[in-house]
Amino acid sequence: MPGKLTDTAIRGAKPREKAYKLTDGGGLYLEVAPSGGKWWRIKYRFAGKEKRLSLGVYPAVGLREARARLETMKETLRQGIDPGEQRKAQKAEAVVQGQTFEMVAREWHQKKLAAWTPKHAQQIIRRLENLAFPDLGSRSIAELGAPDFLAVLHKVEQQGHLETARRLAQICGQVTRYARLSGMVATDAASHLSEALSAKPVRHHASITDPQEIGALLRAIDDYPGDVSISFALKILPYVFVRSSELRGATWAEIDLDKAEWLIPAERMKMRRPHFVPLARQVVALLRALHNLTGNRELVFPGTASASRCISDMGLLNALRRMGYGRDEMTVHGFRSMASTRLNEMGYRPDVIEAQLAHAEKNSIRNAYNRAQYLPERRTMMQEWADYLDSLRAG
Template sequence: MKRTEIKRRPLADTVVATLEPDSKEYREHDGNNVYLRVRPDGKKSWQLRYKKADGKWSWIGLGSYPAVTGSAARQKATELRASTVEGSNPLATMRAKKAAELESASNTFEKLAREWYASKRKGWTNGTAVRTIGALELHVFPVFGTRSYREILPMEWMDFLRSMERKGIIEQTSRVRGMCREIYDLARVTGRATHNPLEGLHKFLQTKPAENYAHVSQQELPPLLRAIRSYPSAMDIRIGLHLLSMLACRPSEIREARWSEFDLKKALWTIPAERMKRRREHLVPLPHQAVTLLKELYVLTGSYQLLFPGRSDTTKARSNTVFL
């Protein structure tokens, strides 16, 4: 359609879509100072004509067609006029709005949480890191990830955590609350927040009652030791079970132990800090029975770095189910 054939305004979508370009750029009035600009190459866009404070007329873009339809351009122009203080520049208003939107997008809870995760990650084991980011991605980000962390109210956090409680995952709820509280602490100490909306919520949430680890009674110990001595599987596993009963260490600590950690002459086992939960070196005195067992085990696996090397890959420890 040629511009001379236009009969009504605002411009209908069919008119905008079929309007032909000229050899020179032109603007076609849509109404209420909204114009459709048509370039010689056929590209079209919407513009608002406005008067500046000095009384001169100027233009402000409302978006390209067809990404922005006629109705959307008119709505943008209406909102821009409504949000503009009389006598001010609509361009400044639009730029301020875009700046506010950009700031809001950069202040999402997920972005803050990932910043916190990156700062803490270097001090964690791989397992802790995976569990932490996994919990945030599974539970928190789908609800609050795209929200500005400054706008999430304590009541919203309470409702969210109680919804987790109703699923029966009390311990996970407590961990998630602790993570999110630390995330807000990061914002607070870096001057990006003045309060922590999760502070004090634990007083009104359920807690999982403390449970003692399963243990062997004095009467059960002799039968257990006899069962270990008659363990029908590999000798190295039998020795490992004996060591566990003597040293009272975590199964993972003995399963992942390396020969370089042991000084059998001094009867001492030094577990390095990177393998300890609290990241501190741990010394374990070895009774003579443990030293005897370790010497027996050395005959079997002493040519490897690990006390209990894997069968298919000797650079990795045996399965974590081996001592359960």
């Protein structure tokens, strides 16, 4: 018999201050956590005791599959077997036969922490916990084959999350590669899984690159009447074209206005290496003006709700929208594309541009010294770029 829930109701369920349940029937319910996570659970009785068991995370486990898992568990109960104890026994057997996928994945994740930003590390483990562990976590990694991983990935694809499926495939591939190199398994079962997935959709960050339109955008930013931190961040971003997170999280301790230098520490960089940003005269002037307002705080761009937290990426994006720039016209990341496109067209050396964009250097030895690479040329380029932007602003 169909339950009470529908996919529409589940998708529309919003998190509340406390966790709450959406009941489907037959002991099956969806628990919505304050964080927004949605967990399938079953409530059942065995030997006179009430018990609960997790059936996976929505949307990785859809409504139809959750009901199918419920029926499987009911059949287990009819056979006089406790599903919870059965699951424990299966996990124990997997450990005896060899390490489980979850055990190996968490070990791999722990070893990678030093090379990742906290945000990236959290994204990785959440994808594993929400999408891979429910189906694969308790199984011996030595017994898993490519079809097991593909079954999970295709499920994610069917939910419409094509890019997430590709990211998860990469993660699983790295985990099984680590297992092979560590001698836990003989073959890398999750290698090249992306080849069996749907074609990756081409996604570009909308960016303005036409000189006249750049000038109009800069004038719109100058006229923006919103929050001080947002306003100054948008004024500075075109000149420095760093990533949004690198600008928003800037501290005054990183910036030397007298030397016109900004050194972003490795822990705040995507590539986990320090990045040097020469500051043009225009940027120094803006930062000195902002220092009069926020210089007594640690953050250069503190948020309005709390001085201990920086402005958000959404705050910058909303400001662009209020200026009249739609999602297909300009994004926060688009300032990097703007600089890259124009500087290449203006004849600057691609290696110098890439170094200032803090893109990864393919040569690992050169990559280690990237912080100071092409520094004299980068200083010149950044000042000439700032003067060029001012000329466009002036029309």
